[in-house]
Amino acid sequence: MLVLGIETSCDETGVALYDSVGGLLGEALHSQVDLHARYGGVVPELASRDHIRRLIPLTQDALRQAGKPLSALDLIAYTQGPGLAGALLVGASVASGLGLALGKPVVGIHHLEGHLLSPLLAEPRPEFPFAALLVSGGHTQLMRVDGVGRYALLGETVDDAAGEAFDKTATLLGLGYPGGPALAKLAEKGDARRFAFPRPMIGSADLDFSFSGLKTAVLTRLRQHGEPDAQARADLAASFQAAVVDVLVAKCLAALAREGLDRLVVAGGVGANASLRERLVQAVRDKGGEVFFPPLRLCTDNGAMIAFAAALKHPAGARGAEAFAVHPRWDL
Numbered sequence: 001m002l003v004l005g006i007e008t009s010c011d012e013t014g015v016a017l018y019d020s021v022g023g024l025l026g027e028a029l030h031s032q033v034d035l036h037a038r039y040g041g042v043v044p045e046l047a048s049r050d051h052i053r054r055l056i057p058l059t060q061d062a063l064r065q066a067g068k069p070l071s072a073l074d075l076i077a078y079t080q081g082p083g084l085a086g087a088l089l090v091g092a093s094v095a096s097g098l099g100l101a102l103g104k105p106v107v108g109i110h111h112l113e114g115h116l117l118s119p120l121l122a123e124p125r126p127e128f129p130f131a132a133l134l135v136s137g138g139h140t141q142l143m144r145v146d147g148v149g150r151y152a153l154l155g156e157t158v159d160d161a162a163g164e165a166f167d168k169t170a171t172l173l174g175l176g177y178p179g180g181p182a183l184a185k186l187a188e189k190g191d192a193r194r195f196a197f198p199r200p201m202i203g204s205a206d207l208d209f210s211f212s213g214l215k216t217a218v219l220t221r222l223r224q225h226g227e228p229d230a231q232a233r234a235d236l237a238a239s240f241q242a243a244v245v246d247v248l249v250a251k252c253l254a255a256l257a258r259e260g261l262d263r264l265v266v267a268g269g270v271g272a273n274a275s276l277r278e279r280l281v282q283a284v285r286d287k288g289g290e291v292f293f294p295p296l297r298l299c300t301d302n303g304a305m306i307a308f309a310a311a312l313k314h315p316a317g318a319r320g321a322e323a324f325a326v327h328p329r330w331d332l
């Protein structure tokens with residue numbers, strides 16, 4: 001079965017072709033980072049318009065890589081939510097239009113389910129059940145995954161998502177958008193022990209998170225410093241990152257222990273963070289467990305995870321076109 005996956009929930013236009021026998025046959029991605037950079041964040045209307053411009057050429061590109069004509073598609077999948085309403089509508093419209101024109105079924109996929117299942121695109125592939133840490137710009141959740149479509153929420157952030165905390169703290173440090181990768185890069189040159197930032201909720205009995213206070217702690221330190229020099233900024237970045245990573249690692253270990261699991265899957269944009277990856281691998285290995293990540297390029301938003309999730313959810317193919325709909329706010 002050949003599946004076309006379309007992702008347009010935010011500021012990346014992603015298209016990919018996944019074949020249930022041959023794997024990923026074509027991948028095309030356009031990041032709108034340059035478009036939004038001067039506004040310091042994503043401008044929803046600009047995002048929608050750019051998705052419109054990019055989607056058809058990217059689809060042609062993915063088909064070319066795969067050496068397949070449009071008529072070879074068996075299923076068309078698009079991100080149905082959560083995300084920016086206008087941006088989601090672009091993907092939904094193109095998917096539905098293609099489905100109608102080709103007479104092929106169209107399915108909507110939950111963006112987080114795409115992220116959640118993306119580590120199964122890598123080798124070795126984790127077996128069910130596993131615990132999953134979903135860390136993106138909009139979400140920070142721990143889930144128990146017993147199979148495709150069998151997800152239980154174990155804990156989540158009560159305020160900011162981890163990626164949001166990275167982005168907001170990066171702004172405080174004068175780093176541009178997108179802040180997470182820039183902050184992580186700056187942190188490489190910093191001393192993580194210089195500033196003792198809090199580890200919010202690290203000892204709480206639940207598996208929830210809170211990251212908004214950390215950003216305030218950085219702001220307070222910044223004010224004490226007046227104009228921090230380059231080293232102080234790097235030390236602030238490293239100390240902040242260490243606090244976030246400490247909390248994420250502690251809660252992942254707690255989730256594995258509570259659920260009696262030894263496999264952890266990490267997905268979402270913050271899963272690209274090198275320090276988080278390194279610390280998680282070490283900590284989980286020390287407990288006799290194993291951590292699984294998606295391929296690095298598939299940590300952030302992409303069409304491959306959408307095509308792949310659709311192939312897993314509809315192994316026997318899907319039936320006729322479903323109602324055209326997007327869900328900007330949608331729980332998994």
Ligand code: KG4
Nearest residue numbers: 136137138163180181269270272273300301
């Ligand atoms: O999954 P994603 O691409 O989009 C959402 O669904 O939100 O995640 C984007 C988030 C942003 O907050 C970005 O700053 C963060 O992931 N991010 C990182 C890194 N790469 C991306 N945060 C920390 N370190 C990174 N290396």
Ligand code: ZN
Nearest residue numbers: 115136300301
């Ligand atoms: Zn995402």
